[in-house]
Amino acid sequence: MSLLELKNVSKIYGELHALDNVSLKVEKGEWVSIMGPSGSGKSTMMNIIGCMDKPTKGEVLLDGVDISKESSKNLTTIRRDKIGLIFQQFHLVNYLTALENVMLAQYYHSIPDEKEAMEALERVGLADRAKHLPSQLSGGEQQRVCVARALINHPEIILADEPTGNLDEANEKVVVDLFHKLHDEGTTLVVVTHDPEVAEVAQRMIVLRSGRLSKEVVNRNFTGKIKLEDNN
Amino acid sequence: MKKRRMYFKMITASLMRRRSRMIVALLSIAIGATVLSGLLTIYYDVPRQLGAQFRNYGANMILTSTEENLSLEDVDQAVSVIKSGDVVGVAPYRYENVRINEIPVVAAGTQMSGAKSTSPYWSVEGEWPAQNGELMVGAKVADKFRLKQGDSIAVSFTPDEKDTNDEVVVDSSIDFKITGILDTGGSEEEYVYMSLDDLEELTGDKGIVNIAELSVSAQSDELIAYADTISNSVSSVSARLVKRVTASETTVLTKLQALVLLVTIVVLALTMICVFTTMAAVVAERRKEIGLRKAIGASDKSIIAEFVGESMLLGLLGGILGTVLGFIFAQQVSVNVFGSSISFRPLLIPITIFASMAVTALSSLLPIRSATDVDPALVLKGE
Numbered sequence: 001m002s003l004l005e006l007k008n009v010s011k012i013y014g015e016l017h018a019l020d021n022v023s024l025k026v027e028k029g030e031w032v033s034i035m036g037p038s039g040s041g042k043s044t045m046m047n048i049i050g051c052m053d054k055p056t057k058g059e060v061l062l063d064g065v066d067i068s069k070e071s072s073k074n075l076t077t078i079r080r081d082k083i084g085l086i087f088q089q090f091h092l093v094n095y096l097t098a099l100e101n102v103m104l105a106q107y108y109h110s111i112p113d114e115k116e117a118m119e120a121l122e123r124v125g126l127a128d129r130a131k132h133l134p135s136q137l138s139g140g141e142q143q144r145v146c147v148a149r150a151l152i153n154h155p156e157i158i159l160a161d162e163p164t165g166n167l168d169e170a171n172e173k174v175v176v177d178l179f180h181k182l183h184d185e186g187t188t189l190v191v192v193t194h195d196p197e198v199a200e201v202a203q204r205m206i207v208l209r210s211g212r213l214s215k216e217v218v219n220r221n222f223t224g225k226i227k228l229e230d231n232n
Numbered sequence: 233m234k235k236r237r238m239y240f241k242m243i244t245a246s247l248m249r250r251r252s253r254m255i256v257a258l259l260s261i262a263i264g265a266t267v268l269s270g271l272l273t274i275y276y277d278v279p280r281q282l283g284a285q286f287r288n289y290g291a292n293m294i295l296t297s298t299e300e301n302l303s304l305e306d307v308d309q310a311v312s313v314i315k316s317g318d319v320v321g322v323a324p325y326r327y328e329n330v331r332i333n334e335i336p337v338v339a340a341g342t343q344m345s346g347a348k349s350t351s352p353y354w355s356v357e358g359e360w361p362a363q364n365g366e367l368m369v370g371a372k373v374a375d376k377f378r379l380k381q382g383d384s385i386a387v388s389f390t391p392d393e394k395d396t397n398d399e400v401v402v403d404s405s406i407d408f409k410i411t412g413i414l415d416t417g418g419s420e421e422e423y424v425y426m427s428l429d430d431l432e433e434l435t436g437d438k439g440i441v442n443i444a445e446l447s448v449s450a451q452s453d454e455l456i457a458y459a460d461t462i463s464n465s466v467s468s469v470s471a472r473l474v475k476r477v478t479a480s481e482t483t484v485l486t487k488l489q490a491l492v493l494l495v496t497i498v499v500l501a502l503t504m505i506c507v508f509t510t511m512a513a514v515v516a517e518r519r520k521e522i523g524l525r526k527a528i529g530a531s532d533k534s535i536i537a538e539f540v541g542e543s544m545l546l547g548l549l550g551g552i553l554g555t556v557l558g559f560i561f562a563q564q565v566s567v568n569v570f571g572s573s574i575s576f577r578p579l580l581i582p583i584t585i586f587a588s589m590a591v592t593a594l595s596s597l598l599p600i601r602s603a604t605d606v607d608p609a610l611v612l613k614g615e
Contacts, residue, residue: 043609052527052609073531080529091524091612095249096242103238108529112238133249149528 001064003028003156003188004049009058009068011044011211018044019055020211026157031179031189033199036208042192043161045208049190050083050159051075063156080109084150088162090142092134098145099130102152109153120148124178140171147178157188164198176201180223243541247549253514258550260510261592264503265554269584270561271496275489276577277562281570282485283449287320291350291445292477293459296470301440303468310462310469311446318454320447321349326428327442328435330389331403332377339387340423341431341441350447354420357381358412364430367408370421374413383410387424389434404434452482504591511543511596515603520612527608535604536597543596544589551588555581 004026011019019041026032036042047053048060051067052075060068067078079085092101102117121127124144134142143163150158160179164172176198183189183203191202199205203222207215247254286292295302295310307324323346330339344360358381361368367387369379379385388405408430414420432438448455455473462471515522525535559576566574 047609050527050609052607076526076529076531079527085527087612089612091520091527093521093524095245100241100245104242104525105528107235107238107242108525108531108534111235 002026002061003030003063004190005059005061006045006049007059007061009045009048009055009060011041011048011053012056017211019048021058022208022211022213024206024213026188026190028156028188029183029186030204031183031191031202032204032206033191033193033202034206034208035193035196035199036214039210040208041211042208044211046159046161046190046192049157050085051079081153082156084153084155084158086143086146086150086158086160086163088165090134090139090146090166092142092145092149094134097131097133098126098137098141098148101134101145102149105149105152117148117152120152121145123151123181124148125174138171140167140174143167143171143175144178147175147182151182151187157190158182160189160191160193162193163191164193164195172198239538239541242538243545246542247545253517254546257507257510257514257546258553260506261546261550261588262553262557264499264507264591265551265584265588266557266561267499267554268496268503268587269555269558269580270565271492271499271558272580272583273559273562273574273577274565275492275496276580277566277574278488278492279451279485280449280575281566281572282481282488283451284572285570286477286481287447287449288352289477289480290353290474291321291323291447292455292474292481293446293448294472294474295444295446295462296442296472298468298470301442302444304439304441306466306469307441307444310444310466310471313462313465314446314448314450314458318449318458320449321346322444322446323347323350324428324441324444326431326440327423328389328431330387330424330434332373332385332387332424335377337373337387338423339389339431339434340425341428342425343428344425347425347445350445351416351420353416355415356412357415358410361411361425361427364427364433365406365408366411366426368412368414368425369410370423370425371413371415372421373424374410379410379413381410381412384408385410387426387434391436404436406430406434451485452478500587500591504595507592508595508598511592512599515539515596515599519603519606522603523606523608523610523612526604526606527612532604536600539596539600539603540593543592547589547592548585550592551585554588555584558584 002025006022006024009019009022010017034042034045048055055068058068059066062078063082067075070078093104096104098121099117102120103112103114106112106117118127118130121130124147126141126144129137129141137145164175167175179189191198193199200219203219205217205219206213295307304324311319311322323342326341328339329336331337348360356368384407386405386407388403390403408426414425448458450458455478459471459473462469522535562574566572
């Protein structure tokens with residue numbers, strides 16, 4: 001069974017078909033990137049997979065559960081338990097330190113554990129910046145805190161929306177390396193990006209155009225430990 | 233780390249690390265709490281303050297005898313019924329017909345210190361008699377006999393024939409020095425005032441008086457209760473209230489308290505609107521943060537709990553600040569209006585703090601509830 005499966009999913013706003021009959025499968029441990037121009041439906045798809053929106057038609061199965069039929073309350077629980085979100089704008093709580101921002105996700109999920117949160121920051125190379133406020137961190141550092149926060153509850157899948165959109169080249173590399181590391185550890189990644197360089201390092205790239213799936217490319221040169229064939 | 237500890241860490245961090253934003257909210261709450269605490273202090277202290285003011289308008293209780301005359305022991309016994317702290321002054325009076333230059337005049341014998349306390353509005357040109365042999369003369373008597381301060385006059389008394397067994401009734405007479413002229417604008421100006429000892433020496437009778445005037449610092453209900461207790465427990469004494477003083481006091485007090493209460497309610501309503509607007513602005517600028525919290529798995533309930541917790545902490549701080557500032561405000565009002573300091577009421581501390589926390593929490597609940605309806609996807613996209 002695929003970890004994530006979209007079956008003929010459409011999202012319609014009046015006359016506009018933001019997603020039009022899209023079907024997609026993402027296997028456990030897979031790294032998939034979603035590309036497409038503005039207005040192609042990337043964000044709509046991301047919001048539906050991230051349990052922040054519901055499709056107008058079709059089914060979305062996450063770990064076997066059809067999330068398109070769930071109530072808003074249940075979607076919050078699913079998002080909390082199964083999904084780690086990474087945003088383009090980082091979205092850290094500005095009055096909490098890096099460590100507290102990571103612990104915030106633990107707080108809503110289960111019990112805050114400072115030691116575990118610190119280990120997550122160590123994984124993204126930010127142990128020495130744990131007590132700093134977001135305003136005292138660079139963009140790259142903030143994004144790494146965001147990654148640590150997404151990882152802390154061991155989610156089934158990590159959804160990253162333009163994770164390198166606000167970063168310079170050096171920090172972009174740091175974040176992509178981090179994704180490699182996460183993938184090697186078995187984390188399922190879905191990364192929405194405009195950047196072909198970021199998209200092409202994934203195992204599989206999906207291109208959306210006008211709400212439809214227009215192209216799917218498998219990366220035969222993928223260098224990660226977990227190969228696509230291993231998942232099938 | 234326990235969840236509760238993280239909860240407190242978050243709400244304190246929000247207040248401490250967003251200081252400049254929170255100071256505005258805190259000031260708004262503290263100003264409301266100050267006015268509330270100040271007005272409540274005044275509301276509860278008005279009866280005491282006004283009572284003290286009304287004591288300047290003279291005695292509010294009169295003791296008379298149910299028999300012929302009052303004894304000083306009866307007066308003492310009656311006064312002992314009243315809480316000592318409530319007794320502002322006691323003035324026993326004995327009235328006798330005396331003569332000055334063979335012309336009849338009414339003499340009042342009293343204890344001068346008591347008379348001073350029960351009749352603080354009396355205006356005396358010169359001095360009150362301080363010792364035996366000194367006399368205070370009413371203004372009308374002074375006019376009639378062309379008397380002035382410093383003059384010496386002889387006051388004589390002729391006992392009733394039936395009161396003596398002697399065949400020849402002999403007048404008694406004492407030479408007095410006039411120390412002051414009494415000007416009240418009332419009937420008091422028609423009397424001469426001497427110490428009870430002098431009058432007793434003049435008449436030869438001791439230990440009896442006609443009436444006793446009492447100035448008691450108490451509200452209408454308490455005064456009625458005191459009068460009833462005195463009349464019931466001291467059989468020879470009848471206690472009556474001076475209606476024109478007690479009734480005016482009750483009327484003014486009721487109206488003033490109603491006014492202060494009305495102002496307090498209006499201010500509280502305005503404070504709620506002010507705090508509501510402030511909290512609505514605070515919540516509105518944090519919509520993105522609420523969206524983020526929802527995105528990473530916060531339930532509406534836990535977001536409401538966090539924001540209400542922050543509001544209550546703000547309310548607590550504002551309430552404490554308001555209690556202190558409110559007392560200073562009430563003190564200034566009291567000193568400037570009543571000319572005396574206000575009494576501190578510890579009960580107002582929890583009342584003000586609780587009201588402040590409740591108003592802040594209620595004011596923030598509505599904007600928070602509407603903020604939890606935000607769609608995290610839209611907010612995080614900045615739309």
